[in-house]
Amino acid sequence: xxxxxxxxxxxxxxxxxxxxxxxxxxxxxxxxxxxxxxxxxxxxxxxxxxxxxxxxxxxxxxxxxxxxxxxxxxxxxxxxxxxxxxxxxxxxxxxxxxxxxxxxxxxxxxxxxxxxxxxxxxxxxxxxxxxxxxxxxxxxxxxxxxxxxxxxxxxxxxxxxxxxxxxxxxxxxxxxxxxxxx
Numbered sequence: 001x002x003x004x005x006x007x008x009x010x011x012x013x014x015x016x017x018x019x020x021x022x023x024x025x026x027x028x029x030x031x032x033x034x035x036x037x038x039x040x041x042x043x044x045x046x047x048x049x050x051x052x053x054x055x056x057x058x059x060x061x062x063x064x065x066x067x068x069x070x071x072x073x074x075x076x077x078x079x080x081x082x083x084x085x086x087x088x089x090x091x092x093x094x095x096x097x098x099x100x101x102x103x104x105x106x107x108x109x110x111x112x113x114x115x116x117x118x119x120x121x122x123x124x125x126x127x128x129x130x131x132x133x134x135x136x137x138x139x140x141x142x143x144x145x146x147x148x149x150x151x152x153x154x155x156x157x158x159x160x161x162x163x164x165x166x167x168x169x170x171x172x173x174x175x176x177x178x179x180x181x182x
Contacts, residue, residue, distance in 0.1 A: 060115075102126040
């Protein structure tokens, strides 16, 4: 008689890596009014990061857990902004998201008889840090258009954004120590 298989469990600490793509939008506002080109800068990104967490298998087929993750983003988006009318020379607005992090909880259900495929939903808080610059397009002297604001030097800064995240996923345990997910 072969020895019995060890009982499979999702309970325990985990550490993992991730890589993927992201897309986002940054909105700029101007005291002179909305830009004729729009006030949004789109960004696409490659990201790579780490996550760590802990799962509890609370019933034969249910798993709950907490996860923290952080990713570095290679991203850059530019667009003409801050041009309220054709008489005003606008600026070039640039956004470069750099770091994305979240703290989430998840609830999952084991869908296969061996308990190795987990379908889950998750949600929690999120934070992002971005580099931001605004470069006036007419910086070669006094404004040549009536009612045009005076141009100035490039403005650079860093922005932090706090928000929330919600999502769903599927994870497949390959061995007791390795899994893959989407």
